[in-house]
Amino acid sequence: MNTNNLQQDAGHKHQVYMVSGNDKFLSGLLIALSPFYHARSFNDTEELFDELFTSLPKTLIVDATLSGTSALRFITALRINFSSDQLPIIFTVMSAQESWINEASKISGLKCLERPFQTDQLLRTVTQQVNAHTEAQWDAIEPVQRQALKQTLAFYNSIADKVMNGEIFEFQDVTNSCESLIEAVDNRNYKDILRALREHDDYTYVHSMRAATFLCAFGQAVGFTGDELNTLTTGGLLLDVGKTYIPYNLLNKKEPLDEEEYNIIKKHVEYGASFLNQVDDLPSGVSIIAAQHHEKIDGTGYPHGLECMKFDRLARMAAIVDVFCAMTDRRTYKAAFSPQKTLAQMAAMEGHLDRRLLLKFGEMLLDAPILH
Ligand SMILES: [Fe+2]
Ligand SMILES: [Fe+2]
The missing domain is CATH 1.10.3210.10 (Hypothetical protein af1432)
Incomplete structure (x- = not known):
């Protein structure tokens, strides 16, 4: 298990989880997001799945490189359990993997972020997804x-x-x-x-x-x-x-x-x-x-x-x-x-x-x- 839990400071930070089989990519995400979010990374999908039943983050980043399972299959399993209002997802995938991108575009509440990307692009996408979650609550x-x-x-x-x-x-x-x-x-x-x-x-x-x-x-x-x-x-x-x-x-x-x-x-x-x-x-x-x-x-x-x-x-x-x-x-x-x-x-x-x-x-x- 490789779970990093960055400490929450006095300010207000939303929870963002991320999962990838690529540790280097995960630590890059963590460094980029932790100033703004309470960021937690996982490289084990089962570990993450269990955690989601305990606490749902405002956004989940799923990388195309997962160990032991296909990312799209994993996302489909997530959608069966959590609606797009409950769990907005960002799918990070190499821009050359066009068929994956096409498949992903059919899943509701999923945003594709094509790799490689700039930090600014990552932050904007995460903000949009966190807000999609917040705005869904406005209906009440x-x-x-x-x-x-x-x-x-x-x-x-x-x-x-x-x-x-x-x-x-x-x-x-x-x-x-x-x-x-x-x-x-x-x-x-x-x-x-x-x-x-x-x-x-x-x-x-x-x-x-x-x-x-x-x-x-x-x-x-x-x-x-x-x-x-x-x-x-x-x-x-x-x-x-x-x-x-x-x-x-x-x-x-x-x-x-x-x-x-x-x-x-x-x-x-x-x-x-x-x-x-x-x-x-x-x-x-x-x-x-x-x-x-x-x-x-x-x-x-x-x-x-x-x-x-x-x-x-x-x-x-x-x-x-x-x-x-x-x-x-x-x-x-x-x-x-x-x-x-x-x-x-x-x-x-x-x-x-x-x-x-x-x-x-x-x-x-x-x-x-x-x-x-
Ligand atoms: Fe102002
Ligand atoms: Fe101003």
């Missing part, structure tokens, strides 16, 4: 909140594809995707949205959707309605859209960033703003939120070092929500801060946030149906 959520999650996620995924293909979206698409979210917040009915997001594994989506939810609630608390509220909410969903251009490894890096890496991350503001500037009919507030949400009132923020009165009120609201969400988000490398502790720390940040608005935000939170 109250309908308006379920709609809000599904519509915004579908929009977010379509944006990632569009960025990759150099295409642009229509403003109406994002407005439509936020309709149920605004309705949910309007009815003070967004507890399940926040709860469901805690299990999702696409950090940029989760952060943006939480930002959109809290910005919408904040907007309502200061009296926004109609188009204004729509601008604020869609602006929240799009505030970090420029992160789509930043490599996965860097966005999810566990260790502190060095200066060069931090400068690359900071570029998401310019990338986001120039992407949004190409969208016809986009309300100026939406691109202002993306362009200015990292400015600080004392002029030490980025990218332009704008002082308080020079940067937009919407962006000052977004800066508050962005900091709040970043601190209360759960990451693979840190636990979430409580809202109370976060607010206290935000109040102590000299020169960063607009104090009057922060006070309003704090009042809104006290009144909110749920924070976590």
Whole structure:
């Protein structure tokens, strides 16, 4: 038996299992995945099979090279016992083995990852499969909140594809995707949205959707309605859209960033703003939120070092929500801060946030149906 069990740290990591007859390949997978997942490797299929009846991982990687059995036969046996909602599978196979790839494409809930692959590709595929598992649970959520999650996620995924293909979206698409979210917040009915997001594994989506939810609630608390509220909410969903251009490894890096890496991350503001500037009919507030949400009132923020009165009120609201969400988000490398502790720390940040608005935000939170 060769079972490696990597210790779980204080952050939140989903379980991913992997099985292969090739030990070198297994240890490569383990090294690539362990910063982000609670990864466990097996080279014995029977051992794995027994384990699955005790605990199901969010995703299982089955390599085509298995000892003692054919990988496709093994996967078929797994499917008899576990549905694709219960156990998403990734099948890693050499790209030359076309007949295997064809066979595998007929099995439900199975994703093929052709070898050799880049680490970034592996991480994206694992994230997608882990999320397929999480999203399948959304069917049990109250309908308006379920709609809000599904519509915004579908929009977010379509944006990632569009960025990759150099295409642009229509403003109406994002407005439509936020309709149920605004309705949910309007009815003070967004507890399940926040709860469901805690299990999702696409950090940029989760952060943006939480930002959109809290910005919408904040907007309502200061009296926004109609188009204004729509601008604020869609602006929240799009505030970090420029992160789509930043490599996965860097966005999810566990260790502190060095200066060069931090400068690359900071570029998401310019990338986001120039992407949004190409969208016809986009309300100026939406691109202002993306362009200015990292400015600080004392002029030490980025990218332009704008002082308080020079940067937009919407962006000052977004800066508050962005900091709040970043601190209360759960990451693979840190636990979430409580809202109370976060607010206290935000109040102590000299020169960063607009104090009057922060006070309003704090009042809104006290009144909110749920924070976590
Ligand atoms: Fe940002
Ligand atoms: Fe952010």
